[in-house]
Amino acid sequence: MIVSPLNYSGNKAKILKHIIPLFPQDVNVFADIFCGSGIVGLNSPCETLLLNDKEKRILNLLKYFKTNDLDKILFEIANLIQIYDLTDTKSKPKGYYKIYANEGLSKYNKDGFLKLRKDYNEKPNDIKLFVLILYGFNHYLRFNSKNLFNVPVGKMDFSKSLYDKTIEFIKFLQEKNIKFTNLDFRDENLYKTADFFYFDPPYLITNAPYNASWSQKDENDLYEILDFLNSKNKKFAFSNVIFSNGKTNEKLKIWSKKYQICEIKRQYTNANYRRKNLSNAMEVLIKNY
Ligand SMILES: C[S@@+](CC[C@H](N)C(=O)[O-])C[C@H]1O[C@@H](n2cnc3c(N)ncnc32)[C@H](O)[C@@H]1O
Structure with a gap:
């Protein structure tokens, strides 16, 4: 599955x-x-x-995964992680970040995440939305009544297991013959x-x-x-x-x-x-x- x-x-x-x-x-x-x-x-x-x-935003994200080269998608994610100074546990040695009880990595990521969320809400695009989901609470996708993404920062980051899951999902999507409609x-x-x-x-x-x-x-x-x-x-x-x-x-x-x-x-x-x-x-x- x-x-x-x-x-x-x-x-x-x-x-x-x-x-x-x-x-x-x-x-x-x-x-x-x-x-x-x-x-x-x-x-x-x-x-x-x-x-x-x-819901256009979920559909556009699926379309983005389907129509873009996997390496390009991963590059764009890595680029945003760097620009917004978000944690990157999969590339750093174990213990590089101190994981706080109950807060996980949220202390490190809060400021960058909120800046990214603000930028996304002002000028939405698919890859920014995906990075917000990766670093947001429980990886939720949720908007308020004004159509603004309003999930708070999460405790986790784009970990090795989430990275593998993302690659597997994108490859799978790209292999199928799909027509998207909204x-x-x-x-x-x-x-x-x-x-x-x-x-x-x-x-x-x-x-x-x-x-x-x-x-x-x-x-x-x-x-x-x-x-x-x-x-x-x-x-x-x-x-x-x-x-x-x-x-x-x-x-x-x-x-x-x-x-x-x-x-x-x-x-x-x-x-x-x-x-x-x-x-x-x-x-x-x-x-x-
Ligand atoms: C229960 S969720 C589907 C979950 C999906 N099966 C999954 O596994 O991720 C219901 C979906 O219906 C969509 N929806 C709500 N009203 C709709 C409508 N009038 N026409 C088409 N889709 C609609 C929502 O945007 C939402 O994504």
Whole structure:
């Protein structure tokens, strides 16, 4: 399985091993309609992908990785690390930086990170955003309501393991045949070429930042599209939660009964925010094949 160097909110990294085997094997073009970090489509057994998301910044970053030479990308990252005087544990001898308890490397990186964040927010570009993710708290990608990147400095840096993960991810992305689109899921152009569709929309009843803008109308429109695909004998799989932390998505519970509901059993390894978010949840993959 290939993992993303960034920690995209709501990404499916932890359940890939449960959902990938549930996808059909004989797919020519796989459409990941709410692709986010792209890891579901990228890990599918299909070589030709359509990756779509309404969030332009994540999509542009994926496009940047796909279309630029790996050495150029690594050079640009190293250049920004130098310009903003950020730590570089992978190139320095062990013990070069004193790692402070609870703060990790944040003491060293705070000033440079905040300067980079300011510069990025004034004049956004893909590589600056990626370096902010590398040095930001938990490698999150998050913007406030004014569309400014607002993640604080993290405890870690572009360590050897993150460097290896980044290279592996970029190489993998470059090997696949990918079309990127930045469309709303209702756009009919998304449904013209693929023969399998994966849907991982915001969830109505959990708390990821982008869920706030997801309404019951969006949810209803999505059910209509899924029913339409089904009526045309097109295969789809749809990730969601039927209940979570005392809330139930009643409409989903009823609507999904006409399809196959596969319950996904998540293994929680640490107490992160998603654990709180999804504990006592019934997470499902709903499919029509
Ligand atoms: C649960 S996340 C997808 C996570 C992804 N599967 C991953 O593993 O990284 C939901 C995504 O839906 C996108 N989204 C929200 N509303 C959308 C819309 N109307 N059309 C297309 N994408 C939308 C969000 O930007 C977000 O990236």
